[in-house]
Amino acid sequence: MIASIGGGSSTMGLLKYLFGPGQHNEHNDPHIVGSWDGFAPDPGREPDVTFTQLRDALDLRVVQAGERAPKEHVWHCSVRAASTDRLLSDDEWNRIAQRIVVAAGVAPEGDPDGCRWIAVRHADDHIHILATLVRGNLTQPRIRGDWGRVESELTLIExxxxxxxxxxTRTKDRHSGPKRPTRAELRKxxxxxxxxTPRETLRTAVRQSLAGAATEEEFLRRLAEHGIRTSTRRAPSGDALGYKFALPGDRNAKNAPVWFSGSKLDPDLSLPKIRARLAAGAAEPVYPDPNEYTWPASGRHQASTTIDHALATLADDQSDDxxxxxxxxxxxxxxxxxATSPVLSRKEIAQAARAFDRTGLTHTRAAKTDLRAMRSAARAVLNAGPAVGRAEDGTAAATILSSLVLLAVVIAKWHTARGHEYQAQAANAAADHLRTAYTRHAAKPMAVLDLHGQRLPQSAQDRQVAAIRQALPAAEATKLLNENGWNAFAATLAEAEAAGHDPAVLLAQAAGRRELASADSATAVLNWRIRRDAGLPTTPAVAKPSTRTGAARIRTTATGRTVAMPVNPAAQPRPSAPPTPLTRRR
Known part of the structure; x- marks a missing residue:
């Protein structure tokens, strides 16, 4: 069973909805199945009873309390059975409603001063409970934490x-991540x-402004650049207590901006959570090539390396922090x-990010060192600027997306092992979006590599097979050699060998970062890792010779050391500035 709890200020408004036809005439035979005393007037079954009579009965104590009554005096809880459950009778729903109001603290068992409530059934599979939050002694009930208690009671009822x-689904982190859009927001x-919905758009803009930000000032500056309005709630001392945000053009019926506090957008966007992220810090990115056109690919390669390291760390230490x-x-x-991807994959990546929102550990403090490394990777991607569709950008995108797919799968397994089914489903959904984005970027270069692999001389293919069997355990090597992506992978190994690398060493380094059993395609993951680690250029059929011929090669020796290899100066364009590491701030 699933419960949803909300509130409001109009008893009459909710009654008209509960006993009305519904938005699409879906309500059938609305009637009361239970109430505070068992004798509440029922306009659904008693023709002479009006909504006003029922409203007056429910609001009696609210009226008596006068100004002491809460402004939001309506408590509303819907309880829905699963589609596979048997049909429950009205008496069963009545007993369920009684247990829910007791568990929530609305009407404690045996308490004559409990709040007044009714349970309305207008469909076979669910009921709505309406209560007014003033007790018989004209005080307010203690209902804080009602959701958790109601869910615990539902487990017993089931x-x-x-x-x-x-x-x-009722783990302590079940409700991590942002709330779903309301029906009113969807209609708007x-x-x-x-x-x-505007709230979802606003949440995305705030999160993208926070990604990789080094300071609170930089975060606020980015918001202003996005056109997001920001207001600070302050204590009498002048200290900031929280932020609220408004989307430009989003206004209410009074033509005033629609404000959302950070915590209403997402629990991770409360001021304490924002400051905890910023306190972890983010290193200033360094891009080896002074040509800014290469920075998006460089930033993605740096981030993919960080992700691969995080995978290895999570494999060795699966602690919550x-x-x-x-x-x-x-x-x-x-x-x-x-924020920096082309239209080709932007939507899928954004949807993956929102799915990942629901995989977090709300009650666990993140390890600061690990968080700093990941935030630094985000900063390297963002500060590099948007990818403009160059061939290098596409292969770099495929590299980081292959790492992110594997990370999503591993996180899903991590949650599953701990019984967090809700978070595991969200991680798998993120993986699906990332697979789609990966395919869009990887299809063309992988097809080119596959063709090159098919054309390799038999002697070259034999050398790559020998390198794989040398570097990997027998079972992993056999699996790798039987995958569909073998030809493309063989082409990459041959290209690395021609560039002066030892393929066996590269393989051992790439495969050693994380066991590949979780990968959809081990050859694809290793292919992009090796091309990144070896500094291999974009696949020849889609490369622009002038953009990569001057790239310094890195030679991997049999000892595992890497040394810079000189290239023919006449074959590369003369840089306008010395190729020293640069930093870029935005």
């Missing part, structure tokens, strides 16, 4: 009535012909990647 158990977006840092940092990398 077991006792033989219903589908959703206990596995539909009226305005918007692809998503390290997992929290990896997940939190991954979201920032995805936000940075979505």
């Amino acid at each position: 077991n006792e009535l033989g219903l589908l158990s959703l206990a596995h 977006a539909e009226r305005r012909n918007l692809p998503q 390290r997992a929290a840092a990896t997940i939190s940092g991954s979201i920032e990398i995805l936000d940075a990647l979505a």
Whole structure:
């Protein structure tokens, strides 16, 4: 069973909805199945009873309390059975409603001063409970934490009535991530012909402004550049207590900006959580080539290396704090990647980032060192600027996306092992979006590499097979050699060998970062890692010779050391400035 709890200020408004036809005439035979005393007037079954009579009965104590009554005096809880559950009777729903109001603290068992409430059924599979939050002694009930208590009670109800158990979804981190859009927000977006609700758009803009930001001032500056309005809530001392944000053009019925506090957008965007991220820091990115056109690819390669290191770290140490840092940092990398990616993959990456939002560990403090490394990677991607569709950008995108797919799969398995089914499903959904984005970038270069691999002389193919069997355990080597991507991978190994590398050493380094059992395609993961680590150029059929011929090669020796290899100066363009490492700030 699934419960949803909300509130409001109009008893009459909610009654009209509960007993009305519904937005699409979906309500059938609305009637009361339970109430505070068992004798509440029922306009659904008693023709002479009006909504006003029922409203007056429910609001009696609210009126008596006068100014002491809470402004939001309506408590509303819907309880829905699973589609596979048997049909429950009205008496069963009545007993369920009684247990829910007791668990929530609305009407404690045996308390004559409990709040007044009714349970309305207008469909076979769910009920709505409406309560007014003033007790018989004109005080307010203590309902803080009602959601957790209600969900615990639902677990007991499911077991006792033989219903589908959703206990596995009720972990302490079940409600991590942002709330789903409300029905009113969805209707507003539909009226305005918007692809998503303004709150979702605003949340994405705030998250992308935070990704890799080094200071609070930089975060606020980025928001201003996005056109986001920001207001600070301050204590009497002048200290900031929190931020609220508004999307330009999003206004309410009074033509005033629609403000959202950070925590309402996403639990991770409260001021304490924002400052905890910023406190981890982010290193200033360094791009080896002074040509700014190469920086997007360089930033993506740097980030993919960090992700691969995080995978290895998570394999060795699966503690909650390290997992929290990896997940939190991954979201920032995805936000940075979505903000700088071409239209080809931008939407899928953004959707993966939002799915990743729901994989976090809300109650766990992230390991600071690990979080700093991931945030630095996000900063390297964002500060490099947008990818403009050059061949190097596409292969770099395929490299980082292959790493992110593997990371999403590993995080899903991490959650599954701990019974976090909700987060595991979100991680798998993120992996699906990332696979789609990866395919769009990788299809063309992989096809070219596959063709090159097919044309390799038999002697060259034999050398690569020998290198694989030398570097990897027998089972992994056999699996690798039987994968569909073998030809493309053989082409990459041959290209690395021609550039002066030892393929066996490269393989051992690339495969040693993380066991590849979780990868969809081990050859694809290793292919992009080796091309990145060896500094191999874009595949010849799609490369622009003038952009990569001057790249310094890196030679991997049999000892595992890397040394710079000189290239023919006449074959490379003369740089306008010495090729020293540069930093870029935005």
